[in-house]
Amino acid sequence: MKSILMVLLGFLISTYASANTNLFNEVVMNSIHDSGFNGSIVIGKQGAVIYQKYIGYSDKKNTDKLTVNHIFSPGSVGKEFTTVTIMQLVEQGRLSYSDKITKYLDWLPEEAEKVTVEHILTHTSGLPKIKWKRNINTADAVEQIKNSQLSFAPGEGYLYSNLNVVLRALIVEKVSGDSYSNYLKNSVFDVADMKSSYQQLTESDVSDFKVYGDYPTYLLGTTIYVTPVDLLKFENALWSGTLIQVDELKRVLDGERLSGKTNHAYFDFGKFYKDSQGKLVSWEHDGSNPNHHTLKFHDFISDYTIVIMSSDGNKETLYKIRDNLKSLIINKS
Incomplete structure (x- = not known):
């Protein structure tokens, strides 16, 4: 009976997608008019892809057209991967949120x-912002951490720093006994069926499908590339409880008080919105690197997810596409 219901659900979603493709196309094309948009838009409903649009090229010379296989840097959205891998190890009882990081990394400064x-x-x-340079790698970040001074006492302030993200990946390596790349692939990418995503570690370790326009870095937990479809699969895996417990995911959205940003998630998951009764309505996360831009938006009322990734350097276009697609979806729901 279950398989019959799944087949029926798939048929209904497919029929719905076919009926709405023209509407989605119209909204997208109107949203990007005269913007120079170069990127990909994917819409999912109830875990299934119902719309895909690939506009522009992957290379500087504009000869290689974008396809479903091309990967972008998700920027800050990719920090969710390090967050999830830490949360998985906590669920497994292999570390605790209250653990001092010096328990796992003995080379840290006394502060x-x-x-x-x-x-x-x-x-x-309290760690300072990372000092970017072309081709920065994990060893460079470690040296920055070793020679850094905290900007404030731990827990007494907020400062967004990629050095925190690198530390998460290094702790995952220490606790799991595996490289972060392997752990990420085995425990996140493979579990979520993300077939095209990977962590780049060296200049030579570059995919033929990487879209032009990112900043060259090789940092654990940060230099990650995904397709929009894979990012949708990650979102589905998060909220189905496949990667971490959904109740725990909801718990770590609340409680943030130091950034000064409205509805800013406590853990590194972007921002969220609730209704007057406290019910989770939607969440979203955006990221940049530097001409690559990503926006992941999930509406829980209609169960739509919108993933937009671009390489033209114009982040505002992503919000315009999202807003116009939201209006269409809400009107049709």
């Missing part, structure tokens, strides 16, 4: 003795 796992998940560790 870091009071920094906990929770602090690096919430950007409240």
Whole structure:
């Protein structure tokens, strides 16, 4: 009976998608008019892809047209992967949010003795911003951490720093006994069926499908590339409980008080919105690197997910596409 229901659901979603493709196309094309948009738009409903649009090229010379196989840097959205891998290890009882990070990394500066796992998940560790340079790698970031001074006492302030993200990946390696790349692939990408996503570690470790326009870095937990479809699969896996417990995911959205941003998630998951009764209505996360831009939006009332990734450097276009698609979806729901 279950398989028959799944087949029926798939048929209904497919029929719905076919009936709405023209409407989605019209909204997308009107949204990007004269914007120079170069990127991909994917819409999912109830876990299934119902719309895909690939506009522009993957290379600087505009000869290789974008396809479903092309990968972008998700920027800050990719930090969700390090958050999830830490949360998985906590669920397994292999570490605790209250653990001092010096328990796992013995080379940290003396000031870091009071920094906990929770602090690096919430950007409240006091670590300074990363000093970017072309081709920066994990060893460079480690040296920055070793020679850094905390901007404030752990837990007493908020400062968004990619050094926290690198530390998460290094702690995953220490606790799991595996490279972060392998752990991420085995425990996140493979579980969520993300077939095209990967962590780049060296200049030579580059995919033929990487879209032009990112900044060259090779940092654990940060230099990650995904397709929009894979990012949709990740979103589906998060909220189906496949990767982590949904109740725990909801719990770590609340409680943030130091960033000064409305509805800012406590852990590194972007921002969220609730109704007057406290019910989760939607969440979204955006990211940049530097001409690659990503926007992941999930409406829980209609169970739609919109993933937009671009490489033209114009982030505002993504919000315009999202807003116009939201209006269409809400009117049809």
